[in-house]
Amino acid sequence: MAFSVTTWNINSVRLRLPLVQHLLETVQPDVLCLQETKCPNDAFPSAAFRKIGYEHMAIHGQKGYHGVAILSRLPLSDDQRLSYCGIADARHVSAVVEAPGERRIRLHNFYVPAGGDEPNRDINPKFGHKLDFIEEMRGLHAESELKDGISSILVGDLNIAPLETDVWSHKQLLKVVSHTPVETENLTGMQQGGAWVDLIRTHIPPEEKVFTWWSYRAKDWAAADRGRRLDHVWSSADLADGLSKIEVLREARGWERPSDHVPVTAHFDF
């Protein structure tokens, strides 16, 4: 039984609607999780997605900033929108997908705060917010619903590149927000404490560099290749064995009017 899920920080779903449609028509994932939709719920382009077979949606948007959405060809149920750090930002949406083989999977879709420029919470409240957000995410466990027969997948733009090979230069980025030790330790601590499996890294060995984001500010993003792996696909251990392929769509960074993030797809064969 095949099942696939894609995560993509789209940086405005309305501006890049044609790119999302192209992805859905070519990659054809069962589920697409978007971040930074930057779109209030009543302006979300639901009809366009329904028209190409993605009839089930769980959206959590707000005006101008953040925003997450789950689009699915398979039925969704029990959607939830969690609030972190007591702030009502649209940074999380979750739903249970009815996957093939009567498998039920809880999908969590996150947009973690970027954290500002200065990696010091005493002078930069955004960095403190990011650390607190990750700390609160520790409460989310991969096996929390397994007793009810529900497996878990956590995806999204976590804005942290944990491994040395998740950035173009480990040394040069140690003091750059997204790759500081306090962030990377907190993120890997969350994986261990919550028993999440980093699916990208089960298929791409830690010796190999892998990036999902390249800054808009580079003159030539491909030539410089100064990327970071900010986007993640994690799962509960019971699903990890079923992973058949991980696809990081690097070419999407070269599309017309691209997002600065590329889609990552996990293919399962249960």
Add this chain to the structure above:
DNA sequence: ATGGTGGCCTAGCCA
């Protein structure tokens, strides 16, 4: 080198 580019809330934030 303290820039650079891009999106939305028109112009200052945020990434």
